[in-house]
Amino acid sequence: MNILITGANRGLGLALAKEALNRGHVVWAAMRGEPASGSELSGLAASRPQRLRVIRLDVTDEASVAAAASRLKEQGAALDVLINNAAILLGRSSTLQELDIAEFERTMDVNLYGPIRMAKHFLPLLRGSGSATIMNISSESGSFSRAYGGDYSYALSKAALNFFNAQLRQLLTDQGIRVFAVHPGWLRTDMGGQAAPADADDNAPALIDLAEGRTSFNDTEILIDHLGHSMSV
Known part of the structure; x- marks a missing residue:
C-alpha cells in the first residue's frame, strides 16, 4: 500500500511510518521541512529510499498542501491510506480564566483545519472501491462522555x-x-510526556492493522469511530 502520514518526523507519526515500512508498504512521510541530520527519519530515508519518501508540506498552509498534492499527482502517485496525525497541544496547564485565544486558534488550525485541508486536496489521489482509508488521529478527550475541565x-x-x-x-x-x-492511547511522546503508560511503537501496529483492513472498529478498544459504540457523544 501507499500510505501518507502527516507529522511523520516524530512521535506516533514516526512510529506509524516505521511499522508501515516494516510491513513492506510505501510511506510518504509528510513534514514541514527536511528531516534533521542524524534523526531516525533521515536514517530511514537513507536506508529505504525506494519506500520512504519525505514530502514537505505544512498542514496550516493550504497553498503548501495543494502544492504537495499536485506534485504527487504529477508523479502519477495513488494513495491507499491517508493518516492525519499532525497535531499540537498548547496551554495544557492553563485554567479557563487563563485561556489564550491565540493558542486556541493555533490549535484549531493544526488539529482541525489541517485534516480538512489534507482531505480536500488529497482525496482525488485516494483509490476507491473499498481499497482506501482515511484515518484521523483523534482523542477520547474529544468525546462527550470523557469531557473534563x-x-x-x-x-x-x-x-x-x-x-x-x-x-x-x-x-x-x-x-x-x-x-x-x-x-x-496516552503515549510517551513530546505531546504525551514521559508519564504516559504506553509507547508509540507498541500501539502503532494496531493502527496499521486497521489501515490494512485486518481489524474493524468492533475489534479493538482504541477506536472512537462510530463513537456511540465506545463512548457517547
Whole structure:
C-alpha cells in the first residue's frame, strides 16, 4: 500500500511510518521541512529510499498542501491510506480564566483545519472501491462522555475533528473509502510526556492493522469511530 502520514518526523507519526515500512508498504512521510541530520527519519530515508519518501508540506498552509498534492499527482502517485496525525497541544496547564485565544486558534488550525485541508486536496489521489482509508488521529478527550475541565483548545479541536470525521464517512462510504477517527492511547511522546503508560511503537501496529483492513472498529478498544459504540457523544 501507499500510505501518507502527516507529522511523520516524530512521535506516533514516526512510529506509524516505521511499522508501515516494516510491513513492506510505501510511506510518504509528510513534514514541514527536511528531516534533521542524524534523526531516525533521515536514517530511514537513507536506508529505504525506494519506500520512504519525505514530502514537505505544512498542514496550516493550504497553498503548501495543494502544492504537495499536485506534485504527487504529477508523479502519477495513488494513495491507499491517508493518516492525519499532525497535531499540537498548547496551554495544557492553563485554567479557563487563563485561556489564550491565540493558542486556541493555533490549535484549531493544526488539529482541525489541517485534516480538512489534507482531505480536500488529497482525496482525488485516494483509490476507491473499498481499497482506501482515511484515518484521523483523534482523542477520547474529544468525546462527550470523557469531557473534563481542562485542555480546552486540544479537546475542542478533537471534538470538532470527530464530527468532521463523521461527515467524511457519510460522504465517502459509497465511494468505497473507509473513514476512521481513532484514539491511539496516552503515549510517551513530546505531546504525551514521559508519564504516559504506553509507547508509540507498541500501539502503532494496531493502527496499521486497521489501515490494512485486518481489524474493524468492533475489534479493538482504541477506536472512537462510530463513537456511540465506545463512548457517547
